[in-house]
Amino acid sequence: MDIYVIMKQTFDTEEKIIIEDGNVSEDGVQYVINPYDEYAVEEAIQTRDELGGSVYVIAVGPERTSEALRTALAMGADEAVLISDERIGSDENTISKVLASYLGSQKVDLILGGYFSVDNGAGQVAIRLAQLLDIPHVGSITKLDMSDSKAKADRDAEGDLEQVEVTLPAVFTAQQGLNEPRYPSLPGIMKAKRKPFKQLTLDDLDIEEAELSPKTARTALSLPPQKEAGQILKGETAEQVKELVEKLRDDAKVL
Amino acid sequence: MSKTILVVAEHRDGALRQVTYEAIQAAALSSAENDQLHVAVIGHQIEGLTESLSSIDAEKIYLIDHSDLQQYHPEAYAAALKQVIDASNPDGIILGHTAIGRDLAPMISAKLDAGQISDVTNIENVDDQVVFIRPIYAGKAFEKKVFQSSPWVVTVRPNNISAADSSGGKAEVENIEYAKPASLRTVIQNVVRKTSGKVDLSEAKIVVSGGRGVKSADGFKPLQELADVLGGAVGASRGACDADYCDYSLQIGQTGKVVTPEVYIACGISGAIQHVAGMSQSKIIVAINKDPEAPIFKIADYGIVGDLFEVVPLLTQEFKKVLG
Ligand SMILES: Cc1cc2nc3c(=O)[nH]c(=O)nc-3n(C[C@H](O)[C@H](O)[C@H](O)COP(=O)(O)OP(=O)(O)OC[C@H]3O[C@@H](n4cnc5c(N)ncnc54)[C@H](O)[C@@H]3O)c2cc1C
Numbered sequence: 001m002d003i004y005v006i007m008k009q010t011f012d013t014e015e016k017i018i019i020e021d022g023n024v025s026e027d028g029v030q031y032v033i034n035p036y037d038e039y040a041v042e043e044a045i046q047t048r049d050e051l052g053g054s055v056y057v058i059a060v061g062p063e064r065t066s067e068a069l070r071t072a073l074a075m076g077a078d079e080a081v082l083i084s085d086e087r088i089g090s091d092e093n094t095i096s097k098v099l100a101s102y103l104g105s106q107k108v109d110l111i112l113g114g115y116f117s118v119d120n121g122a123g124q125v126a127i128r129l130a131q132l133l134d135i136p137h138v139g140s141i142t143k144l145d146m147s148d149s150k151a152k153a154d155r156d157a158e159g160d161l162e163q164v165e166v167t168l169p170a171v172f173t174a175q176q177g178l179n180e181p182r183y184p185s186l187p188g189i190m191k192a193k194r195k196p197f198k199q200l201t202l203d204d205l206d207i208e209e210a211e212l213s214p215k216t217a218r219t220a221l222s223l224p225p226q227k228e229a230g231q232i233l234k235g236e237t238a239e240q241v242k243e244l245v246e247k248l249r250d251d252a253k254v255l
Numbered sequence: 256m257s258k259t260i261l262v263v264a265e266h267r268d269g270a271l272r273q274v275t276y277e278a279i280q281a282a283a284l285s286s287a288e289n290d291q292l293h294v295a296v297i298g299h300q301i302e303g304l305t306e307s308l309s310s311i312d313a314e315k316i317y318l319i320d321h322s323d324l325q326q327y328h329p330e331a332y333a334a335a336l337k338q339v340i341d342a343s344n345p346d347g348i349i350l351g352h353t354a355i356g357r358d359l360a361p362m363i364s365a366k367l368d369a370g371q372i373s374d375v376t377n378i379e380n381v382d383d384q385v386v387f388i389r390p391i392y393a394g395k396a397f398e399k400k401v402f403q404s405s406p407w408v409v410t411v412r413p414n415n416i417s418a419a420d421s422s423g424g425k426a427e428v429e430n431i432e433y434a435k436p437a438s439l440r441t442v443i444q445n446v447v448r449k450t451s452g453k454v455d456l457s458e459a460k461i462v463v464s465g466g467r468g469v470k471s472a473d474g475f476k477p478l479q480e481l482a483d484v485l486g487g488a489v490g491a492s493r494g495a496c497d498a499d500y501c502d503y504s505l506q507i508g509q510t511g512k513v514v515t516p517e518v519y520i521a522c523g524i525s526g527a528i529q530h531v532a533g534m535s536q537s538k539i540i541v542a543i544n545k546d547p548e549a550p551i552f553k554i555a556d557y558g559i560v561g562d563l564f565e566v567v568p569l570l571t572q573e574f575k576k577v578l579g
Pocket residue numbers: 035036176465466467468469491492493494495506507508509510511512522523524525526527528529530533543544545546549561562563564
């Protein structure tokens with residue numbers, strides 16, 4: 001079974017956001033595999049261990065993304081592909097087309113990705129990719145059972161549970177709860193250094209540059225408005241409670 | 256040239272969801288004077304909905320009713336919506352950023368080769384350019400985005416854009432016969448409804464939320480009582496769900512529901528960034544936590560340092576008194 005994981009490198013969730021010259025500063029930032037993509041990598045490895053085959057991790061992004069791909073190799077993925085090219089913007093439409101161009105020329109049984117990325121949070125690329133490849137998808141899954149030509153998945157739909165069966169190949173996006181991602185082991189990290197790692201540019205893909213023109217653009221970036229410091233109420237508990245109710249009613253006028 | 260904006264309605268249990276009125280308002284905010292509003296309603300046995308929709312100031316309502324569309328099915332819904340789009344020929348399409356909208360919008364965007372801006376919380380019209388504002392990095396920053404091509408697709412975060420008022424207007428209703436796609440590769444085998452409760456959590460005006468500090472399933476009872484008095488809904492942190500104190504359908508945060516109530520009361524929740532991502536836009540945040548150092552106090556408007564089992568019942572009593 002040929003299993004592909006599309007993944008992204010993101011800021012560590014705890015990173016503070018600093019805006020510099022209209023961009024998010026990357027100075028001294030810790031990067032991780034997007035947490036939801038980590039569930040996808042883990043599921044791919046477990047599926048391969050059960051059914052055989054290979055796990056390919058693939059990312060579109062700057063050079064530094066290779067660290068995230070190496071981490072996935074150390075977790076147990078077999079091969080990595082990084083498509084890195086300054087001509088590729090960050091528009092979801094563009095990224096999905098680049099991925100479709102590469103994956104469209106591979107033998108693919110299963111594609112896993114994260115439900116969304118914790119930086120941009122748009123949640124478009126995996127589903128767009130399924131459409132571009134003309135294969136079905138199930139979004140936000142918490143369980144996956146594979147057989148030869150079919151897969152059953154539990155989809156988390158705002159708390160409701162949908163049990164869905166699709167024919168393969170198909171795309172699935174991983175929701176928290178799908179599994180517990182493993183940490184790379186020391187031997188895993190050593191082995192990862194010798195695993196195949198392909199780095200491509202647009203020149204290696206069959207895609208017209210015209211298709212890559214972004215359809216959306218960012219015009220401004222800002223930090224959330226500074227909230228006034230909150231108020232810790234004082235006094236006996238009963239007094240605090242009374243004061244809180246008054247404040248909600250009179251100051252905040254929300255009752 | 257006037258534009259057409261198509262809003263994809265969402266309904267549940269025979270009623271339109273609040274987010275549909277917000278999407279209609281979003282359409283108004285993205286429109287110029289002579290632009291047209293169209294509404295798509297997809298489902299089964301949904302005639303009843305046209306009544307609530309007829310109060311909307313839209314030019315046209317497209318209805319597509321078929322037993323295959325009884326519940327959300329990605330391929331069937333995308334095919335049905337594509338039929339509506341072919342009839343409506345919109346310049347822009349707006350959906351809710353909900354379980355359905357999050358799934359359906361990117362399918363449609365790819366089908367139309369359109370740009371999409373997801374999870375929009377505000378819309379500005381600056382010098383005839385429509386600017387969409389959305390949170391990024393779990394709400395730690397906001398970006399403004401514009402489209403560079405048309406058609407375009409937007410999803411709006413529930414409870415952020417005020418709902419359109421529904422006064423007057425007589426939309427023309429057009430039925431479209433569902434053309435079933437030749438092959439559906441997806442089968443929805445079962446849907447387990449876990450979302451219960453009287454008030455829809457993602458639309459609630461007041462949310463009383465419990466974390467690991469609630470300590471047991473029974474510990475949620477005082478929270479439910481407080482929510483009942485306030486006409487609100489109960490939510491939870493992942494910590495509480497993982498500990499089995501409540502169902503995952505109550506989870507609020509990056510993984511769970513994103514809520515934007517008037518008042519969010521966090522009880523025994525530490526305030527991890529993944530939780531905050533799901534509630535930081537709330538108008539007023541109240542934190543009740545026995546640890547004065549808990550990060551939740553950094554984002555709270557009002558904090559009570561204390562034991563939730565003492566504070567919450569007192570709050571319920573006090574609200575009862577005040578609200579009569
Ligand atoms: C990829 C990923 C996604 C995640 N998504 C989410 C998400 O969507 N939603 C979410 O909530 N979390 C999410 N998390 C988990 C998150 O990181 C935290 O672990 C979780 O929010 C902690 O829940 P908690 O605040 O209830 O528990 P804790 O952090 O254990 O906090 C419990 C709090 O209760 C207080 N307390 C204890 N007893 C009392 C008492 N008697 N009275 C008053 N206060 C008391 C304590 O002081 C403490 O502050 C995610 C994590 C990851 C890695």
